[in-house]
Amino acid sequence: xxxxxxxxxxxxxxxxxxxxxxxxxxxxxxxxxxxxxxxxxxxxxxxxxxxxxxxxxxxxxxxxxxxxxxxxxxxxxxxxxxxxxxxxxxxxxxxxxxxxxxxxxxxxxxxxxxxxxxxxxxxxxxxxxxxxxxxxxxxxxxxxxxxxxxxxxxxxxxxxxxxxxxxxxxxxxxxxxxxxxxxxxxxxxxxxxxxxxxxxxxxxxxxxxxxxxxxxxxxxxxxxxxxxxxxxxxxxxxxxxxxxxxxxxxxxxxxxxxxxxxxxxxxxxxxxxxxxxxxxxxxxxxxxxxxxxxxxxxxxxxxxxxxxxxxxxxxxxxxxxxxxxxxxxxxxxxxxxxxxxxxxxxxxxxxxxxxxxxxxxxxxxxxxxxxxxxxxxxxxxxxxxxxxxxxxxxxxxxxxxxxxxxxxxxxxxxxxxxxxxxxxxxxxxxxxxxxxxxxxxxxxxxxxxxxxxxxxxxxxxxxxxxxxxxxxxxxxxxxxxxxxxxxxxxxxxxxxxxxxxxxxxxxxxxxxxxxxxxxxxxxxxxxxxxxxxxxxxx
Numbered sequence: 001x002x003x004x005x006x007x008x009x010x011x012x013x014x015x016x017x018x019x020x021x022x023x024x025x026x027x028x029x030x031x032x033x034x035x036x037x038x039x040x041x042x043x044x045x046x047x048x049x050x051x052x053x054x055x056x057x058x059x060x061x062x063x064x065x066x067x068x069x070x071x072x073x074x075x076x077x078x079x080x081x082x083x084x085x086x087x088x089x090x091x092x093x094x095x096x097x098x099x100x101x102x103x104x105x106x107x108x109x110x111x112x113x114x115x116x117x118x119x120x121x122x123x124x125x126x127x128x129x130x131x132x133x134x135x136x137x138x139x140x141x142x143x144x145x146x147x148x149x150x151x152x153x154x155x156x157x158x159x160x161x162x163x164x165x166x167x168x169x170x171x172x173x174x175x176x177x178x179x180x181x182x183x184x185x186x187x188x189x190x191x192x193x194x195x196x197x198x199x200x201x202x203x204x205x206x207x208x209x210x211x212x213x214x215x216x217x218x219x220x221x222x223x224x225x226x227x228x229x230x231x232x233x234x235x236x237x238x239x240x241x242x243x244x245x246x247x248x249x250x251x252x253x254x255x256x257x258x259x260x261x262x263x264x265x266x267x268x269x270x271x272x273x274x275x276x277x278x279x280x281x282x283x284x285x286x287x288x289x290x291x292x293x294x295x296x297x298x299x300x301x302x303x304x305x306x307x308x309x310x311x312x313x314x315x316x317x318x319x320x321x322x323x324x325x326x327x328x329x330x331x332x333x334x335x336x337x338x339x340x341x342x343x344x345x346x347x348x349x350x351x352x353x354x355x356x357x358x359x360x361x362x363x364x365x366x367x368x369x370x371x372x373x374x375x376x377x378x379x380x381x382x383x384x385x386x387x388x389x390x391x392x393x394x395x396x397x398x399x400x401x402x403x404x405x406x407x408x409x410x411x412x413x414x415x416x417x418x419x420x421x422x423x424x425x426x427x428x429x430x431x432x433x434x435x436x437x438x439x440x441x442x443x444x445x446x447x448x449x450x451x452x453x454x455x456x457x458x459x460x461x462x463x464x465x466x467x468x469x470x471x472x473x474x475x476x477x478x479x480x481x482x483x484x485x486x487x488x489x490x491x492x493x494x495x496x497x498x499x500x501x502x503x504x505x506x507x508x509x510x511x512x513x514x515x516x517x518x519x520x521x522x523x524x525x526x527x528x529x530x531x532x533x534x535x536x537x538x
Contacts, residue, residue: 032092033070034139035104037201038063038219039120039227039234041498041507045089045459046073047226048401051391052355054087058249059258059288061300061346063221066247067146068207071095088399088459092500103137103150104505108532115161115526116188117513119444120227122152122219123198123237123437125189129157133532135200144208148218152200155193163187164476164519174271178476182426183433185440185447186271198237212247216240220262222286222302223385224348224359228405228443228453230383230424231284231304231344231363236439239264239282249290259287261322265309269438273431277308280432285322296350296357306340306430325367340430341366346385355391360384365424383409383424383446399459407443408450415479423448449473451490463498463505470494474515488517494528505534 036042055073074095110131118126124133137150165177174188205214219238223229241264249256266280288300305321344363365381368374387405409424425434434441445451455468476486494511513526
């Protein structure tokens with residue numbers, strides 16, 4: 001049997017030959033609107049422009065954007081008095097009426113020196129050692145019908161590293177030993193190489209007037225954040241789901257309204273804690289309101305439910321879960337179906353034409369007993385997010401963005417008076433918690449107590465450069481006052497870049513993680529490096 005390094009080497013040779021021919025014979029710059037999936041470079045760039053009042057009218061809290069919205073923005077190119085694109089990537093974000101197109105082939109290789117590390121990369125899991133990620137796909141449009149097929153393949157070397165916690169004899173050593181029965185968040189995915197093919201950013205949908213309906217495995221982002229969300233983002237694989245909602249914001253005398261309802265099937269990893277069912281029904285609803293008159297405000301609310309997948313098939317009670325009672329958990333009141341509800345309310349405000357916005361989100365895990373319980377102890381099993389974005393355009397055709405997002409889900413003092421709490425995404429008896437295939441559906445900053453992300457990015461016609469710093473509080477206990485012996489914290493500094501070469505894109509990022517007090521009295525440092533390319537066919 002040929003060694004794995006032989007297979008990697010052969011793939012690298014083929015990639016270099018293809019990349020070389022692509023650079024020597026570059027294709028024309030292609031429209032990047034169709035690449036604005038959740039967590040993508042295109043989506044981040046669009047958000048920077050939106051903070052300056054460009055490509056507005058739609059809520060940022062329901063993403064990815066629909067094809068009709070992206071088509072409209074493509075036709076409304078931001079131009080100066082000479083009708084030339086006046087934003088850095090204007091030449092690449094061009095209108096394209098093609099009915100069938102190839103999506104860029106993406107190849108990425110990464111390396112972790114000490115332990116598993118990697119976030120907001122969809123289905124991919126990046127363990128210790130070398131990791132390889134690849135995507136390939138195509139898209140098609142016919143009138144109101146859209147098709148996108150873009151599967152992802154990844155392979156993690158998954159080398160061994162010191163696992164956390166004491167493992168009892170016979171127990172699975174790879175699960176989170178400090179939360180062994182309430183969340184599917186493995187420290188390591190077994191002892192062998194971990195390889196999987198995922199449907200990735202794929203969907204078929206119909207957008208007719210104001211209405212959209214479809215079947216999808218794409219990531220969704222619910223909330224006003226840029227890269228952080230209490231409910232759903234790009235940190236895990238998207239799950240298979242059907243959806244119905246607004247294709248674009250509905251104009252009414254009282255403002256713009258948008259919404260979406262989703263039903264899907266969630267899966268667990270092979271390292272998940274024992275559960276009544278390996279699969280779950282995930283159902284959710286989100287709605288937003290933008291006041292009339294261009295005030296820059298956006299308000300909204302969302303709910304998401306987990307239930308064990310019913311062996312006898314879906315019933316009406318399962319389908320109406322997102323619209324269920326705000327109080328009085330039916331499981332405890334009348335022995336009804338066990339579920340896990342997460343609910344959030346959020347707000348965003350953008351200063352008109354100033355390139356500045358602030359946003360916030362507040363969430364609860366599970367219901368309150370009644371209105372009194374909600375108002376007297378709103379912090380029970382809660383989390384919140386605050387952030388801001390500031391963008392400005394330099395004279396040399398560069399666009400800058402300063403961004404900060406702070407997330408807090410720390411166990412509160414209610415724990416000391418017998419009001420039991422857990423980490424925000426943990427749950428029982430839905431023991432997989434708020435996860436998909438062993439990764440968090442929401443913010444990776446909330447893996448335990450919370451954290452902060454601060455970044456600066458600069459876009460030019462040649463690409464993007466950025467630096468970011470991240471902090472995560474990772475205490476091993478679940479008490480309100482963290483003991484010094486378990487006061488674990490992670491600091492991460494990263495530099496990243498995207499470079500255009502003809503129609504092709506080369507990208508890289510690298511950084512260092514300082515895991516302080518990873519185990520009592522022991523710090524661990526991890527180096528991370530990622531190199532890749534997005535290759536467009538002529």
